[in-house]
Amino acid sequence: MRYLVSGGAGYVGSHLVLALLDAGHEVVVLDDLSMGHRAAVPTSAEFVQATLSDRARVQEIFSAWSFDAVFHMAALSLVGDSMKEPLRYCRENVANSLFLAETAARAGCTKFVLSSTAAVFGVPREVPITEEAPTTPVNPYGLSKLMVEQALAWAEGAHGLRSAALRYFNAAGADPAGRAGEDHDPETHLIPRAILATLGELPPLHVFGTDYDTPDGTAVRDYVHVADLAAAHIAVLPRLDQGSVRYNIGNGAGHSVREVMAAVERVAGRPVPHENGPRRAGDPPALVASSARLRAETGWTPRFAELDQIVRTAWDWHAAQPNGYRARAAA
Numbered sequence: 206m207r208y209l210v211s212g213g214a215g216y217v218g219s220h221l222v223l224a225l226l227d228a229g230h231e232v233v234v235l236d237d238l239s240m241g242h243r244a245a246v247p248t249s250a251e252f253v254q255a256t257l258s259d260r261a262r263v264q265e266i267f268s269a270w271s272f273d274a275v276f277h278m279a280a281l282s283l284v285g286d287s288m289k290e291p292l293r294y295c296r297e298n299v300a301n302s303l304f305l306a307e308t309a310a311r312a313g314c315t316k317f318v319l320s321s322t323a324a325v326f327g328v329p330r331e332v333p334i335t336e337e338a339p340t341t342p343v344n345p346y347g348l349s350k351l352m353v354e355q356a357l358a359w360a361e362g363a364h365g366l367r368s369a370a371l372r373y374f375n376a377a378g379a380d381p382a383g384r385a386g387e388d389h390d391p392e393t394h395l396i397p398r399a400i401l402a403t404l405g406e407l408p409p410l411h412v413f414g415t416d417y418d419t420p421d422g423t424a425v426r427d428y429v430h431v432a433d434l435a436a437a438h439i440a441v442l443p444r445l446d447q448g449s450v451r452y453n454i455g456n457g458a459g460h461s462v463r464e465v466m467a468a469v470e471r472v473a474g475r476p477v478p479h480e481n482g483p484r485r486a487g488d489p490p491a492l493v494a495s496s497a498r499l500r501a502e503t504g505w506t507p508r509f510a511e512l513d514q515i516v517r518t519a520w521d522w523h524a525a526q527p528n529g530y531r532a533r534a535a536a
C-alpha cells in the first residue's frame with residue numbers, strides 16, 4: 206500500500222512513518238518543516254517539503270502518486286498559542302485539513318485519518334472519557350480539530366471519503382529502537398521538559414498549577430506511547446472499509462504532573478529540578494481516555510502501558526541526543 210503522511214517529519218508523524226515502513230508500505234511525507242525535521246524522515250520514504258496552504262503543490266502530489274489512505278497530522282497544535290491566536294489556529298487547521306480532504310476525495314482516495322485530540326472534549330464531566338462524551342472545547346486548538354471532525358462527517362455521504370477521527374490523549378515516549386523521538390522548538394510538553402531539565406538542557410521545570418481538584422493537586426493526563434499511537438493508526442484502517450469511525454486513544458490510566466516527575470526521577474536516578482507555579486491557561490484538570498471501543502473493535506492494545514516504560518524510552522532518546530535532530534542533521 207502507499208500512504209501519504211502530512212506532518213510526517215513531526216513527532217507523532219515520524220513514528221507513524223517508521224511503523225508504516227516497518228510493515229512494508231510505501232510512504233510519501235508532506236511537511237513544511239515548520240516544526241518537524243528532515244532528519245526525522247527515513248530515506249526510504251519519499252519526502253516533499255511543502256506547506257498545506259500551497260494548494261497547487263498539494264494537488265501536484267495527488268497527481269504524482271495515488272494513495273490508499275491519507276494520514277493527516279500536519280497542524281498547529283499548541284494549546285497556549287491557540288489561546289493567543291484563535292483565528293489563525295482555526296483558519297490554518299480547518300482550511301488546510303478540508304483542502305487536503307477535498308483533494309484526496311477528488312483524486313479517488315477514500316480513506317482519511319485525522320489526528321484529532323482529547324482537547325475536543327474540553328473539561329470532561331466524567332473520566333475516563335468515551336467517544337460519546339459531549340464535545341465542548343475550552344481552547345481554539347480543540348475547537349479547530351472539532352470543526353474538521355464535523356466537516357469530515359459530511360464527506361462520506363457526499364464524496365465517499367471515509368474518515369477516522371483519532372482523538373489522541375498525550376503522546377509520549379520515543380521509538381524503542383532509538384530511531385526517532387520528540388524534538389520540538391520550543392518544547393512545551395511535560396515529559397521532554399522534565400527530562401531536559403534533569404539533563405541540564407533546560408531550566409527547572411515549572412509545575413503548572415498545584416491547586417487542581419486532583420489527588421495531589423497537579424493536573425492529570427493519559428500518556429500513551431507514541432509507538433502504540435502509531436500502531437493504532439494501522440489497526441483502524443480496516444475499519445474504514447465499513448464506514449467512518451472515531452476513537453479515543455490513550456492508556457486509560459491518568460498520571461499527575463508529580464507522578465510523571467517521580468517516574469523521571471526513578472528512570473534518571475536523580476531529582477527533577479522544578480518550581481511550582483500557577484496554572485497554564487486552557488488546561489483542563491484531568492483528561493483520561495476510555496479506549497475500550499478501539500480495543501474491542503480493532504484488537505489494539507498498548508505495548509508500553511506503564512508510565513516508567515514510556516519515560517524510559519523518552520529518557521534514552523534525550524540522553525543519547527540532548528540536542529535532538531540537530532546533531533543528526535550535522536552528522
Ligand SMILES: NC(=O)c1ccc[n+]([C@@H]2O[C@H](COP(=O)([O-])OP(=O)(O)OC[C@H]3O[C@@H](n4cnc5c(N)ncnc54)[C@H](O)[C@@H]3O)[C@@H](O)[C@H]2O)c1
Nearest residue numbers: 212214215216217237239240241256257279280282320376
Ligand atoms: N503530541 C500530542 O500529544 C498530540 C496530542 C493530540 C493530538 N495531536 C495531534 O497530532 C498531530 C501531530 O502532533 P505532533 O506532536 O507530532 O506535532 P508536531 O508539531 O511535532 O508535528 C506536526 C508536523 O506538521 C508540520 N506542519 C505543520 N503545519 C504544516 C503545514 N501547514 N504544512 C505542512 N506541514 C506542516 C510540522 O513541520 C511538523 O513536522 C497534530 O495534528 C496534533 O494536533 C498531538
Ligand SMILES: O=c1ccn([C@@H]2O[C@H](COP(=O)(O)OP(=O)(O)O[C@H]3O[C@H](CO)[C@H](O)[C@H](O)[C@H]3O)[C@@H](O)[C@H]2O)c(=O)[nH]1
Nearest residue numbers: 282322323324374375393394395398411412413424462488
Ligand atoms: O512545563 C510544563 C509542561 C506541562 N505541564 C503540565 O503537564 C500536563 C501535560 O502538559 P503537556 O503540555 O505535555 O500536554 P497537554 O495536555 O497540554 O497537551 C497535549 O494533549 C492535549 C490533549 O490532551 C492536546 O492534544 C495537545 O496537542 C497535546 O500537546 C499539563 O497538565 C500541563 O499543565 C507542566 O506542569 N509543566
